[in-house]
Amino acid sequence: MPSRLNPYISFDGNARQAMESYRSVFGGNLTLNTYGDSGQSDAGDMADKIMHAMLETDSGFTLMAGDVPPGMDFNPGTNIAVSVSGDDDAELRGYWDKLSGGGTVSVPLEKQMWGDVFGMCTDSFGINWMVNISERQG
Numbered sequence: 592m593p594s595r596l597n598p599y600i601s602f603d604g605n606a607r608q609a610m611e612s613y614r615s616v617f618g619g620n621l622t623l624n625t626y627g628d629s630g631q632s633d634a635g636d637m638a639d640k641i642m643h644a645m646l647e648t649d650s651g652f653t654l655m656a657g658d659v660p661p662g663m664d665f666n667p668g669t670n671i672a673v674s675v676s677g678d679d680d681a682e683l684r685g686y687w688d689k690l691s692g693g694g695t696v697s698v699p700l701e702k703q704m705w706g707d708v709f710g711m712c713t714d715s716f717g718i719n720w721m722v723n724i725s726e727r728q729g
Contacts, residue, residue: 594677597653599721601670606641606658619648626660629704637661672711672719678727680708687722690714700724 602609607623614621622645627638640658647653655674659665675686687700691712700710700722708724 594675594679594682595653596673596675597655599672599674600654600656601659601665601672602641602656603665604640604658606644606656610641610644610646610654610656613646613654617646617648617650617652617654619646619650619652621646626658669719672721674721674723676721676723676725678725680724683722683724687712690720690722 610621610623623641624643625638626640626642629642637660642657644656645653675683677683684700687710693715694712696710696712698709698711700708703709706726709722711719711721713719
């Protein structure tokens with residue numbers, strides 16, 4: 592799969608409603624994964640909240656979103672990050688190195704519970720980035 596760059600929006604508990612609304616606007620296939628789906632036994636009140644949502648449209652649009660987890664601040668106006676994802680490990684690690692260099696790493700680029708390699712950083716310009724490297728299929 593080719594790498595792709597797309598917006599990632601954080602919500603304060605209403606990601607499901609927002610993404611369903613965006614699906615009604617743009618059409619496409621919406622995938623919703625809750626904190627409870629992730630197997631986190633301590634999900635509590637967050638069990639039904641959205642850990643990760645992805646809307647992929649026939650027009651080629653991809654929009655990702657999730658509800659802000661406990662312990663992280665929700666700041667309207669700064670609740671958008673840019674996500675870069677794909678299965679080209681070398682390409683995506685190169686992006687990560689350049690984006691995180693001189694910036695701040697909030698989640699190190701490493702294997703995550705869902706099986707992908709993932710990291711979050713804020714670049715030297717204050718832009719939030721997420722890099723997700725999935726395993727090649729085939």
